[in-house]
Amino acid sequence: MAKVLESWSWGVEKLGWGGGFLPQLMLRTFLAYEFWESGIEKYQGSNWFGDIQSAFPFPFNLLPPDANWNMAMWFELLGATALILGLATRFFSLSLIILTIVAWAAVHSGNGYNVCDNGYKLPLMYLVMFLPLFLNGGGKASLDHLLWTSISSRRS
Secondary structure: OHHHHHHHHHHHHHHHHHHOOHHHHHHHHHHHHHHHHHHHHHHHOOOOHHHOHHHOOOOHHHOOHHHHHHHHHHHHHHHHHHHHHOOOHHHHHHHHHHHHHHHHHHHHOOOOOOOOOOOOHHHHHHHHHHHHHHHHOOOOOOHHHHHHHHHHHHHO
């Protein structure tokens, strides 16, 4: 029995080591891929936001469609790049949360592009995946962690 408990403790210790960086890294990588793809589609495509401008929530409904298009495209591209690097993870997570909520209201709810049966499943999944990144940051495998560790060690 002692051998089983010892093996269990060793396994839990190893899982804890990977838990400090792997979950956030995987979330960042998956979300970066998804938002990069969407940003590239906008970069290479033509602006169709004019067709759904009235569905955008306040204050985005006050902006011209070109401004919304470019803002969405650049936040997707820059946000994806920052997520891969783990740089300004909380800022870009919040930015992409807002972008997802706007897309949920204007696009996924039946006014346009709908990738799920009800239009809510995919944006909700993105929001749930962004939550740990927003609350906990990018994890140990991030530039945020490296910079914070470096700054903290200099203060000591």
